[in-house]
Amino acid sequence: MNQLRNYFENNDKRLINKFNHYFDVYERHFNKYKGKKATIVEIGVFQGGSLQMWRDYFGSDATIWGIDIDPACKTLEEKDTHILIGSQEDPTFLNSILEKIGPIDILIDDGGHTQNQQIVSFEELFSHIKEDGVYLCEDVHTSYMNVYGGGHQRNGSYIEYTKNLIDKINAHHSEEASLKVDEFTRTANSIHYYDSIVVIEKAKMVPPSSKMTGHRSFEYIAVKKTFFEKVQYHALIRINKLLRIFKLKAIFVNKMMELNFKH
Numbered sequence: 001m002n003q004l005r006n007y008f009e010n011n012d013k014r015l016i017n018k019f020n021h022y023f024d025v026y027e028r029h030f031n032k033y034k035g036k037k038a039t040i041v042e043i044g045v046f047q048g049g050s051l052q053m054w055r056d057y058f059g060s061d062a063t064i065w066g067i068d069i070d071p072a073c074k075t076l077e078e079k080d081t082h083i084l085i086g087s088q089e090d091p092t093f094l095n096s097i098l099e100k101i102g103p104i105d106i107l108i109d110d111g112g113h114t115q116n117q118q119i120v121s122f123e124e125l126f127s128h129i130k131e132d133g134v135y136l137c138e139d140v141h142t143s144y145m146n147v148y149g150g151g152h153q154r155n156g157s158y159i160e161y162t163k164n165l166i167d168k169i170n171a172h173h174s175e176e177a178s179l180k181v182d183e184f185t186r187t188a189n190s191i192h193y194y195d196s197i198v199v200i201e202k203a204k205m206v207p208p209s210s211k212m213t214g215h216r217s218f219e220y221i222a223v224k225k226t227f228f229e230k231v232q233y234h235a236l237i238r239i240n241k242l243l244r245i246f247k248l249k250a251i252f253v254n255k256m257m258e259l260n261f262k263h
């Protein structure tokens with residue numbers, strides 16, 4: 001059985017509040033840190049139960065930090081489990097605690113769950129996650145709940161915000177000035193979407209390169225474009241660039257591709 005789920009199901013220590021399906025996601029992304037000297041940060045302490053669960057899972061070498069807006073949470077500190085009081089929506093507060101915490105291996109955002117809280121925390125903290133660290137934001141179903149500022153494809157929702165990060169991951173292939181390689185492209189390896197959870201795994205990314213290996217199975221016969229095909233090809237390229245500016249669906253793509261592979 002999943003160790004975290006087992007702990008949760010048999011928990012007789014402090015109260016924990018988690019969805020049942022989260023434990024497989026945690027196991028998949030956190031497993032490599034078990035028993036390591038890792039820095040784990042969780043926004044949202046509540047009654048302190050999840051911090052005790054992380055201690056049990058990661059072991060005594062981990063340093064665990066909880067962040068909560070509720071001053072009562074300060075009383076829940078334990079050995080090597082520190083609690084900082086302030087709002088995850090306050091960039092000044094977040095920046096003031098970063099020096100204390102140092103580089104972070106895993107950040108779990110289980111705080112207030114409003115769109116702005118999740119976005120501000122991500123923007124302030126992502127660059128402080130270590131080169132191979134993990135940023136996990138949970139309860140992102142609030143992106144669909146009006147009371148948290150959410151709604152399907154609604155401006156300002158955390159889910160919509162992270163959809164733009166998908167573009168950034170692919171930015172090396174962009175032909176348009178609106179999508180350029182940035183720090184996120186250079187430092188994010190992958191984004192994983194689950195029901196109610198978004199996980200971003202970091203890695204030092206290099207520009208992608210491809211090559212062919214092996215030998216040909218068929219003889220390659222290069223075909224030349226006729227004059228008419230050259231004119232047609234350039235016209236289709238231009239028309240589709242224009243359509244692209246207005247985000248309109250491309251036309252005659254198969255024809256463009258056919259001509260693209262002729263010389």
Ligand SMILES: C[S@@+](CC[C@H](N)C(=O)[O-])C[C@H]1O[C@@H](n2cnc3c(N)ncnc32)[C@H](O)[C@@H]1O
Nearest residue numbers: 016017044046050068069070087088110111112
């Ligand atoms: C869902 S509970 C955390 C549950 C806990 N992680 C667990 O698994 O048992 C959310 C917590 O976020 C805290 N919170 C709400 N708004 C916050 C904010 N702006 N900044 C930091 N913490 C906040 C609440 O005080 C509450 O303790």
